[in-house]
Amino acid sequence: MPNVFVKVPEPTLRRLPWYLAYAKLARQQGETHLSSTQIAQKIGIDASQVAKDFSFVTVSGKTRVGYEIDELITTLEQFLGFTNCHKAFLFGAGSLGSSLLHDNGLTQYGLEVVAAFDIKVELVGTQINRIPIQHLDRFMEIQAQTGVQIGILTVPVNQAQEVADIMIAGGIKAIWNFTPFRIRVPEDIVVQNTSLYAHLAVMFNRLRGLLEEEKE
């Protein structure tokens, strides 16, 4: 298989992990094959959408029996990058940052945090979940030694842009931004925004809408 890189649409990349999660569950329940129609029904997504999403992944299903479930899981995991080990640094070991350091689940999905950086003297030299916390001043040196390209940004809002600039200057290529601040970066830097608080705002608004409706 030639290693041709395909830029997959973001909605597809967000749905594929759902199919993967469902396939793993079906395997646990003893299934050996899975069709895109089955997945579509169980997940509540249009079957043609599922088929379209799968068209980005090189996985071959057979008419009637569908995909061989082990192959489907392995292919999806590889395609999504979950089987590769991507080393990452975390910037800002405060409340949210240290809580992410506690989450061992990330490793299972291919992200291994190898060091955290902070400027608080009382944190520097300590460890969280066996991950060492270093002073931010040492980032460039440690990056040069390790070549880590992914940085998780969990600093306070007022430091988000400054630290993002430092990360990029030091060789970070992809920033997973957990701050509610919209950082500006050069075109050749990948930014993935995951603002828990924005998701909270959506949930609060929808819940309020629901409760108002019930009142009527």
Place this chain on the structure above:
Amino acid sequence: MPNVFVKVPEPTLRRLPWYLAYAKLARQQGETHLSSTQIAQKIGIDASQVAKDFSFVTVSGKTRVGYEIDELITTLEQFLGFTNCHKAFLFGAGSLGSSLLHDNGLTQYGLEVVAAFDIKVELVGTQINRIPIQHLDRFMEIQAQTGVQIGILTVPVNQAQEVADIMIAGGIKAIWNFTPFRIRVPEDIVVQNTSLYAHLAVMFNRLRGLLEEEKE
């Protein structure tokens, strides 16, 4: 002001916290007024989009000087629900669940986790960050006493649907789903999906694209 509930489009609800974060930063830096043009420039969003987003929020700007910054911040925080205290339960105090219990940041955005539920005997009766962990069997009883309507779902994939069903049967109205499983719920239940792993998949794919480009 009549309390008319407006269903705000999700993209707007996701952008408003960016404006809020920027306004707070500008206030720290000594600004007293802020125009939507300024916000647009700093955040890299079209000015007409910012103005449109603000049209959902009852905030009055003056020509030339823009919004009074304190009023803007207070109005946005209230509008987004961050100033109300929303009590929540967490379901599944494993790796991701316990890491969320460590995050005090959520409280600042209006979400207070008052109890966690799990089925592991060794966890029941313990506390994480002063939040008590109870056996899932006690959920209905505790929900009836407290009337909590928000549930955070952080159980393993193979228990996601079952626990979601229990949550709903017990009176939970909004589910913040952190599992990669797409749960099925009745129409009158709010679901907010926050799959960290789906975001990882997007980031890995984009990073890979970038590195392939650089090779060429």
